[in-house]
Amino acid sequence: MKLKVLASGSKGNSSLIICDDTKILIDIGLSYSRIKSHLEINNIKIEEITALLITHSHSDHIKGLKTFLKETSIKVYIPEEMYDELKEVLPKERCIFINDCFNINNVNIELIHTSHDTDFSVGYIFEYKNRTLVHVTDTGYINRKYLKKMEDKNVYLIESNHDETMLMDGPYPRFLKERVISDRGHLSNKTTAGYLKKITTENTNCVILAHISEKNNTKDLAYQESKEVLKDKNIRLLVAEQDNESELIEV
Numbered sequence: 001m002k003l004k005v006l007a008s009g010s011k012g013n014s015s016l017i018i019c020d021d022t023k024i025l026i027d028i029g030l031s032y033s034r035i036k037s038h039l040e041i042n043n044i045k046i047e048e049i050t051a052l053l054i055t056h057s058h059s060d061h062i063k064g065l066k067t068f069l070k071e072t073s074i075k076v077y078i079p080e081e082m083y084d085e086l087k088e089v090l091p092k093e094r095c096i097f098i099n100d101c102f103n104i105n106n107v108n109i110e111l112i113h114t115s116h117d118t119d120f121s122v123g124y125i126f127e128y129k130n131r132t133l134v135h136v137t138d139t140g141y142i143n144r145k146y147l148k149k150m151e152d153k154n155v156y157l158i159e160s161n162h163d164e165t166m167l168m169d170g171p172y173p174r175f176l177k178e179r180v181i182s183d184r185g186h187l188s189n190k191t192t193a194g195y196l197k198k199i200t201t202e203n204t205n206c207v208i209l210a211h212i213s214e215k216n217n218t219k220d221l222a223y224q225e226s227k228e229v230l231k232d233k234n235i236r237l238l239v240a241e242q243d244n245e246s247e248l249i250e251v
Helices: 032-041 065-071 080-086 144-149 164-169 174-181 189-199 219-230
Strands: 002-007 014-019 022-026 051-053 076-078 095-097 101-104 107-113 122-128 131-136 155-159 206-210 236-239
Touching: 002 032, 002 155, 002 206, 014 032, 014 122, 014 131, 032 065, 076 080, 080 095, 107 144, 144 189, 155 189, 164 174, 189 219, 206 219, 219 236
Parallel strands: 022 051, 051 076, 076 095, 131 155, 155 206, 206 236
Antiparallel strands: 002 014, 014 022, 101 107, 107 122, 122 131
C-alpha cells in the first residue's frame, strides 16, 4: 500500500491510495483537470482509478466532483447518510453506499465517524496485506471509540489545522474562530499531538500532518508540536502542503 497526498489545505484536498492494481482517490477538492494532471505526473491515467471516496460535502473536498462525474464512469463510495448533501451534484446511480466496514477489491476499509459542521463526515482506516493506514481530517475531536480503533497503525494522515494562539489572535471574526475551535471544527496542533502520543506505537513508521491553515498555523508550528511527543519514537514526521504533492509514501 502506498499513499500520495495530492493537495491538502483550505483551498482543496485530495489523496491517492495505491494497493497494487486498486487505486483509490480520497476527496476531489481540486478541479478535475488538476486531479488528472497530478495523476498523469505519476504515470496514472484517470481511468485507472478504482473508486472515489468522499469525506464530507464541503467544497474544498468536492470541488472537482461534477466534472469528474461527467468525464468518467468511476463510482463514488459514500455512506448513505451523506447523500442528501451531495444529491444536487451526485446522481444516485453513480453511488455505492457503504457501511462502517466495507471492501474495495482486496482492500479492507473501516469508517471513522468524525465531528464537523456538516450533516455527516467520515475518515478512513485502510488495511491491505497486513499494512494499515489512517486518513482523518476535518473534525473537531475524535470520539474515544474511534481513537481506540486508530491505535497501532503503520501510517497516519491526520489533521493539524491550527495553532490555538494564532487562531485566537488572528484576523478571523469571532464567530469563525469559535467555529474552528469547536467540537465541530478542526483539530489544533496541540490536540493532534495529544492524540498521536496515545495512538502511535513501535509499528508506526510515518505520520503526515494535514490541512494546515494558511492564516492560523505554520508548517513549523505544526511540525514542532507533534515532533515533541514523537521524539522518543522512531517515526518519520511530514507536513502535507496545499500547492505541492507529497512524495509517494510506502505504508
